[in-house]
Amino acid sequence: MTGAAHRYPIVLSDLSIEYPAHGASAAHVALHGISLRVAPGEVLGMLGSAGSGKSTLAKVLSGVAFEPRTGDVRPVITGGEATVLGHQLRGLPKRKVPEYRFHVGYLPQDAASSLPPDRTVAEIVGEPILERDRRYNRHALTNRVATMIDSVRLPLGMLDRFPYELSGGQRQRVALARALVLGPSVLIADEPTAGIDLTVRDAVAQLIRDLREQHTFSAIIISHDLPVLRRTADRIAVLDKGELAAIGTIDEVFDDPRHPYVMALAGALDAGHAVIDELDSGPLA
Numbered sequence: 001m002t003g004a005a006h007r008y009p010i011v012l013s014d015l016s017i018e019y020p021a022h023g024a025s026a027a028h029v030a031l032h033g034i035s036l037r038v039a040p041g042e043v044l045g046m047l048g049s050a051g052s053g054k055s056t057l058a059k060v061l062s063g064v065a066f067e068p069r070t071g072d073v074r075p076v077i078t079g080g081e082a083t084v085l086g087h088q089l090r091g092l093p094k095r096k097v098p099e100y101r102f103h104v105g106y107l108p109q110d111a112a113s114s115l116p117p118d119r120t121v122a123e124i125v126g127e128p129i130l131e132r133d134r135r136y137n138r139h140a141l142t143n144r145v146a147t148m149i150d151s152v153r154l155p156l157g158m159l160d161r162f163p164y165e166l167s168g169g170q171r172q173r174v175a176l177a178r179a180l181v182l183g184p185s186v187l188i189a190d191e192p193t194a195g196i197d198l199t200v201r202d203a204v205a206q207l208i209r210d211l212r213e214q215h216t217f218s219a220i221i222i223s224h225d226l227p228v229l230r231r232t233a234d235r236i237a238v239l240d241k242g243e244l245a246a247i248g249t250i251d252e253v254f255d256d257p258r259h260p261y262v263m264a265l266a267g268a269l270d271a272g273h274a275v276i277d278e279l280d281s282g283p284l285a
């Protein structure tokens with residue numbers, strides 16, 4: 001790892017990502033020429049129009065895009081570079097993917113609703129540890145899982161429950177505990193509060209804030225929910241049509257919007273919309 005990489009755990013330089021042509025579909029450029037850096041301990045919020053490439057970026061930065069899997073068309077870095085914790089992701093050798101993923105926690109979109117239904121909370125949270133080391137000491141595993149459940153503010157009595165016995169907010173906490181169980185240095189969270197009851201959204205946002213203080217990770221948190229971003233993010237990046245439309249503190253971005261999509265967002269905020277997923281990047285009516 002280089003010294004520069006340590007200074008900035010996440011560095012994107014002129015990054016372009018593409019879905020290769022498949023079947024009758026032509027190749028599709030999902031992200032084009034993105035440059036940004038995330039500092040140690042910083043949380044960068046990310047929002048953008050539908051299809052602007054947020055989840056694609058999350059899949060690449062989390063390393064899931066590099067996991068061997070059949071069927072799925074996976075995004076490929078076609079230009080520039082993404083350097084995370086000193087790992088250059090363009091052309092990351094397959095054998096290095098597990099080690100890379102060990103350091104990067106990933107909370108995928110719909111994580112709460114896609115927890116395996118036939119496993120207990122304890123099994124779900126402990127699984128990343130066992131995937132890495134089948135012979136991991138069972139006592140240490142139990143302790144680690146209990147610590148994580150406690151740190152996401154769930155009662156230990158939940159350890160033996162199944163996902164269907166939990167509320168949406170509780171399931172999201174379980175997903176978060178699982179994403180953080182390996183003690184990652186970087187967290188990539190894709191819509192961590194989507195689909196969660198409004199009353200517990202704030203609690204999940206507060207939790208992310210607290211966890212970050214306890215665990216000192218850098219993070220990219222994708223969210224359309226401005227109160228959540230205000231609570232969790234030091235700065236935000238706005239994507240539109242695969243390009244970086246703005247980056248800065250929330251006030252910097254919205255007080256002097258220059259990009260048309262950011263102007264539209266600022267208008268929506270002024271009109272009182274806190275959750276801005278209904279806005280697309282087309283011309284404003």
Ligand SMILES: Nc1ncnc2c1ncn2[C@@H]1O[C@H](COP(=O)(O)OP(=O)(O)OP(=O)(O)O)[C@@H](O)[C@H]1O
Nearest residue numbers: 019028030048049050051052053054055056057073
């Ligand atoms: N498997 C795929 N093959 C081809 N194109 C894809 C694939 N997955 C996504 N895309 C395209 O890449 C672009 C970016 O998609 P992505 O899901 O990253 O956007 P997003 O910003 O996360 O959108 P949303 O907010 O709606 O979740 C879109 O134009 C989408 O249609």
